[in-house]
Amino acid sequence: MIAVAYQGEPGSNSSAVARALYPAASELPFTSFEQALDAVSLGAADVAVIPVDNSAAGRVADVHHLLPDSGLFIIAEYFLPIRFDLMGMPGTPLDHVEFVRSHVHALGQCRKVLHEHAWRTIVSDDTAGAAREVAELGDPRHAALAPPAAAELFGLQVLRSAVEDDPDNTTRFVVLSRQAAEAPARDEPTMTSLFFCVRNIPSALYKALGGFASSAVNLTKIESYQMGAGLSASRFYAEIEGHPDEPRVELALHELRFFSSEVRILGVYRAHTYRLSERRG
Template sequence: MTTVAYQGEPGSNSATAARALFPDGGQLPCTGFEPALDAVTLGTADVAVIPVDNSAAGRVADVHHLLPESGLFIVGEYFLAIRFDLMAVPGTSLDQVECVRSHVHALGQCRKILREGGWRTLVSDDTAGSAREVAELGDPRHAALAPPAAAQLYGLEVLRAGVEDDPDNTTRFVVLSREASSPPATGEPTVTSLFFLVRNIPSALYKALGGFASNGVNLTKIESYQMGAGLNPSRFYVEVEGHPDDPGVALALQELRFFSSEVRILGVYPAHSHRLGERIG
């Protein structure tokens, strides 16, 4: 049985994604992203399911700093539609609520109902954790914004369902493993994730990325972040449509390596069907 580590508590969106990807697997809830990655590195878990970005809140910054140092590989991806319910202890009415708890990202993704209610907010470590806290308090003045599964799990009553601002709110998760699992280049939709560090010379980034344009390779994501303080060159995280063995991608990577001091392929994995739906739409 596959053991799946994730950040959060049972009933969280990460737990839902882990269950969707590995319905027969065992789950290992972790207090943070780093412990979840460490669980895989140390062999306590077989894989980790970690969120990397959200359509409303953007990237999960902590994860992008942890991935290159983890030594793990991306072997899959999953897109989860995000739903939040406003929940409280049974018998609570909306006019009794004074404070709403949730993860900071969830509070940011449910601004409309928070403005309507005029409630003060408290940040919790996790969405499902906020539901547990409300259940433990047993106080009708406190409510939680949490995934629907958390209400049943912690015995809470849903006051308002589907209160997220954006009905298309989606979080992308990646599956991380100790071993790389590169599918063959069969022409099926594939994503290649990589990190690179450009040489500290003028126009290095422009030249490093030029090979993707000249070879007709689509970049679906490019993000930068600074390594340490001072004037150190930035590290870049890139996602590419295609397989490293595809002729165009191979030539683009060759040019990238020429203008970079470090290039590391983090994963080659099948594209999730959500990407294909976006393209068709």
């Protein structure tokens, strides 16, 4: 049986993605992203399901700093529509709530309802963990912002459903493995994730990325990270549409390598169907 690691608790969004992708797998929840990644690196888990971006809150910063040195490969992506319910002790009237617990990102994605009721917020390690804390407290003044499944799991009552600010709120997850599982070069939409460090020369980044423009390769993401205490070298994380074996992508990567001191392919995987629906929309 495959073992899937994730950060969070049963009932969390990460747990929901793990079950959607690997319904027969055993789940290994961890309190931190680093622990989940280490579980895969050390062989305790086969894959890790990790959130990397949210449409409302932006990137999950801790993850992007951990990925370069994890030694793991991205083998799939998954887009999950995010829904948050406000849940509390059974029988609690909404006007009895004083404190709302959740993960910091969830609190940031439900600002409108928090502002409307002037509730005080308490940051928890995880959304489902916030629901568990409310159940353990048994105090009607405390409520949690958590995925709908957490209410039944921890015996809570939904006080108000779908309280997220943006009805199109979506989080992108990636699946990480010890071994690369490169998608075959076919006509199906493919994504390539990579890290690179440009040479410390004028216009190096501009020239390194020029090959993507001249080869008509869509660069969907690029983010920079400072390396160490010095300010002379930056590491970049990028995602492109296409497969490295496609001639146009191969040309773009060749130019990237010419102006870079390091280029490392992190994963070549099938584009999730959500990307196609976004294009049609």
